[in-house]
Amino acid sequence: MSAPRVRQKRVPKPPACDTCKAKRVICFPQPNGLPCPRCAEKNTICLTTPVARRRPRVESEQAVEKGELSLSELVMSHRLLPAPSSLVAIIPTAPAGFTSKDCPELTPALVAHFFDCFYVLNVITHPVISASSITASVQAASFQLSLLPPQTRVLALCIIALGSLHSFHEAVLGPGPRPASLTDSSFFSANSREEVRNCGTRRAPVCRALHAAALRAAWDAGTILHVSLENAASCFLLDILDYPDSSTPSRPWAGAYISHVRAIAPMWRSTIGSGDQWASPAYSGQWTAFIMAEALISVNCRKPMLITLEDQLLLYGPDPPSAEKVLAAIEASTKKPDPVVLFEAAKAYLFHVTRLARDLWTTINGDLARVKSLSESAVISYLSSLSLIHAILSHMLSHGDLLLTASPPLLNANDHHGVSGLMHGIVMGFTALVHPVYRELEFRMNKDELDDHTRERMNLLIAQTREMMRRGVRELARSMRYLPNVHYSPFLRLLGYTQFALEDAEAAPARDPARVQDLAVIAGQISIVAYSRECTSSEVALLQRLDRYLENPGFEPDFVNPQNIGDSLFPLDQTWMGLDFLSVPDTLEHILG
Template identity: 40%
Template structure:
């Protein structure tokens, strides 16, 4: 019987890792020779070692689920002529001067492609769409307002001061504005700007949050969250490029204050942390008491701007104080801290005194400006005055509303003493709110007769509702207060040019009721002085307490 020879199979060579146990320096990678065997899988030991976990390429995070949008036929064609018009329109919106937008070259980029947005890089195109969406709220282009009455320029006094069709502009503008907003949102979601920090994406998130404030107040602000997250990631880059300093830190104070006031108004937590405030605005300023003393002893223009920045910095701190001690989610879990409320009231009183000094200084700058002074100085002074007043009034109303809520909540009122103390605190906050109405009207008067503030709709609306409550309370109101009510009512009506929500039934009813009270107050001023006040009041209808705000 022939002997069958069985060839002994050789073991595969050891892998590099095994060899390293014996030879700590040399490594050998097997090199295949000859023809490979058929249908033979390589031994596991001959596979190359896997790279360390830290060196493996990480998969990109998945983009968020994109909402399904329908392209609206109302969307204006983005022609070069319309885009150029929108770039001019957005200059009249103060929020466009944000230092974040200045870090981009979006204006030059749009002009470099001759206003043809499809030629822009993706992130720049999204930012351009957001800018056009903001500009569409002030535009008088036929693509936005159709064939109806419209102004001939951005300073057309004949139209803005005498036209009765401001609401018509807002109504006609609505469909085109919403279509532009949808296009901006679609582009933002498709590119995933909420996940990729860059100057352009951060600016786009800021603008998208801005337009949301016109007619929407939700419990969250996703675009604002992304905006803060982006600038937090970009700050180290900016600091390294600018000798360890954030550019335009003085301007950042005002814009972070505006964002904080939105959180206070919406009764939501602040987005910027104390560390963010230090990073973008610099170290804390002197105390309120020290600021008060410096304003009393100095009248120079240079010290005025420094004092104003310190004041705005303190406004941010007080929004945080309001949230953490009185009106935030955690303080609302238990009874109101009377000490915290008294501390906040004391700070508000000091803030009001500082504000009055600041405004006196600003009025002096405006009054002494002559024809040889640069116009920008007066414009900047008026803008700063408006911002300073907004800081104070933006603190007062949320604080007052919280105390009203606490006083009317059965959970918080345990006994008569507690009820009386809450009533005392609410009364003090109410007195502060009356002062804030005067300052709010003063802020509006600082602005040019023709101005565009559509993003402040919710703020002005809140003060208009407070004024109506006062007018319906039956308490005699001073002529000065009713003049301020008239100013706030006209501001609310003026926003009808930009916003469709101003012509909603609820808004129209509010405006009409305010106008009725103002007209009645004016008529009372011209009644014979010998007619007793009681006799006049008996003929007036009782306040409509069924009106719901």
Template identity: 40%
Template sequence: MLGASSLENSKKPRKPPACNPCKVRRVLCHPQPGAAPCPRCVEREIICTTAGTPRGRPRRNVTGFSGRAQQTPHSLVLHPGPDFGTSADCPEITPEFATHCFEGLKFNPLYSHPLISATFIRSKLSAASFQLDLLSPPSRVLALCSVAFGSMCSFHKCVLGDGPRPESFLDHVFFSSSPDLLGCGIRRAAACRALRSQALKASWEAGIILSASDENAASCFLLDLIEQTDICSAGRPWGTAYMAHTRTLAPTWHASSNLSFWSGFLWIACLMSDNLVSARGRTPAMVNAQDQLLLCGSPPPLESLLETLELSVDNHNSTLLWVSTKAYMFHVTTLARELVERITGDFARTHPLSEAIVRSFFNSLSKTHSVLSLLLDRIDTLIAATASVNPPALLADSRTDFLAVTAAFCCCFGFSALVLPFYRELQYREASDGSDMSEPLLALRMQAHGLAVLGARNLARGIRYLPKIHYAPAQWATIRQWAEFAAEEADMETAPLSPEAAYDLETLADELKLLGYSLHAACTPETVALIERLESHVNRALGPMFLSVDGEADADESPAPSLDEGATIIPEFQNEFH
């Protein structure tokens, strides 16, 4: 028979109590010796606390002479996070579904952001067989944000459900002739919102706003893009965090000799897009002057850029084209910030319009349009140097056609996204001030209208540079505002529209339909009525005899051709993408 001491030694030690976070989630906890955090709390990067469990009958509240309930100073009360909710509509992110979403992201040019490329998230997912749970917490959050962003162009059954859908991301038959194109945006809305909520919850739990890293900055960038397609929050918390991380990380990129990569062509394009969103919403600019200089260098003044291009009309050197394009986008970024700070912003609206400021901005816009015209002529010459007739189907490589098409669209979009908020502000001031508006400002408002007409024409031209099937849901608000402007202009026309003007209206209508495939917001009755207005003007101007079989107008201006599959990579940009 074993003695008492032997029985005591044979007893297993008592298991430590579960931590508070595991108790709340009702999951099995694995307490660690030495008060170390449990594995689940380490994985979620949260505080692991263990409070003692009260035993026996609960005591009554004991109040002192001050009447306040007795406190327990040793207990830690955690502030609850936001309730992102759960949804039965959220698709299960299987390896097959994750692979599908990442395949679709190849067709979205915004996912070519150099910050996302620096995370190597595709390679990490591929190494993990597209199983998100095998990734580190920051990589898993970025993968969830990518899947949520990619779901806006997905045709997977768990996103679109039952019903007509394309057979591939480049199903030209479906995208050109299917009457169910707009219905896809409505059918995918619930799944997209559920995936976004899942990405938001994971991002909050991982604290990506608080820790600067390439992956956290990329996740914040994607969440900001997703927000622009639906909520359009004026505060842009995720965009603010993305830029804050970028400012923290940029000096390390310089120190590690990554200057040529991080100050490249795509960086300035992304910074320009960020400030144009602020200009559209009359909110403080996301990108300041120091950000531009640190990431993109210092370009020549706008006047010098225009003079250089005018004096080198016959010089078709590709290096001059790319340097000039980067300088152009740099100045558009600066003008977007000046527009909000000096003309359209909330503070600027508390003061009367300054004629000097408006005239100076108008002159800058006029010079910007002159630079744009010269750049597009050079880009057209570069693209027309080959026998290929269609734009590239995939905007995700470093070939010359990708650079040329991206440059052309960004240049057109940059000018157009500046002109419309400027013109709308002058319209607003005229309506609110009435007869108090000076004659010079009224004249400038009329001249700004002429720039706005050019802006609509250039936006339509920029869209036609892109592949027939492309995915740009983040540009939804800008495209719709321009479509409304174009419809207003067509409504006021008494004479029949020219074939070129009708072709522009058709381009905008088709772009709204393509956005309707991705977004529920583009499928509302108001947007559908806007599309019908545009198409009615097109039909009256051209008539059925001028329409081709696939519904496109046979105007003289056709989509810009691109280089063939064997196009060479421009040497000075080879390191920008690899």
């Protein structure tokens, strides 16, 4: 008699990936996180989003699908639902001043308008947004949010919240003067600075309401917990929306965004397809720029540094050439402008700016560095590296000017737009490295008890950093002519340079026309940024003080289009090279003995 057959327990098949699920085809999941055969064949990122069982729908959600309830009423109904006692303390709350009437009804036409406003921002080039299918998904749903999957709906709400910061729709700005489009130069030039800035105040209640709706949707969908491209993009946009609130000690959405990116990064590199382990991954140029932005936010807002060297190398590719080699390469090609050389140099430049930002955090203005005495050797080393970065920046800007003004043109429309944006981006990288060290030195000078010799050395360090700040103001003002009328810009960082430039101009024994022109250009850009953002009372006081300084007979700057001023002050064939900072650290080293 044969032994009874033992039926082995069948191992359940892993869930299908998102791509195969969307196309309704059979998926063959592979072990150890490898892409399925279909994704590997088409060279796409293979992700599998966990899908939880749908929770029971409340009557309010059913009413939304039937068109009987607006989004604002849905948001308020969710706010009234009881939450578990263990989660009450960490569930994100709506911004102050949020009421149900502030949230407009998100009709398909209004949703399409918000997406159009979002598309003009530079964040649209972020890899996690470019690689996602949010645009196709929303268009396929005819801009009806109720037809979107949960993660896609969260990302759409985040895009709507960010697009509302730049919207010119009456549902956002309410009654009163408003531009006909984002390129309506007549509105921005014909109205006073106060009128343009008031748009930020008028839109604030609606923007807060839409931000609250995106926060609640992200929490309900578990955006922080589940790794996917759409969730990474949602966390990235929610961090941007939280950026004006610099009083919080941490950046939870940025932490989740970086965590998602780290989980996706190995699959990103697997899509290279060349088999070369040293090849650069997809979107490496864009990653370098956005990683730099993350590092600069940390050092300027004094919040924990989230970017590591491994993150840079994983998303950038092989180690870039040293800063000295980058300077030699861009210097040798100045007379023969080549966009390929410029972009390769810029990519390495952004990498080294990120490295310097991390060095600044760990040795000078980070949390651990602040509990110790200031390391003067670390400051000298940092300023020496910063001088080298400034030299690279100057050559790249001269290189870019030659490309933009060549006759006959050397660039097509897309490349011209890319070079213009690059010019402003690399200047912002340099200025964001100078301001935090200047602020830290001033802080240490006033806080620490220093002897006479130490105070003398500190004064020399501050004097050198102040000269770098002045050069940063000049180059920041010049780079602003590359910007469109409406754009995303780090407002708080811009205000820091504005305050420094204004105090420096007021302290000067004589009124310097060049400084006045720089302040006029910066004031114009602040008005453009304030079009999208509500200013605090202290910021309004600073802007009014700036306006009073600029008001003098016979001086009426075009504050919207700084090119009119910039072209007369800084002709494109003028070199960007300015003060030489390279010899100052040697002097300080001699003093330190």
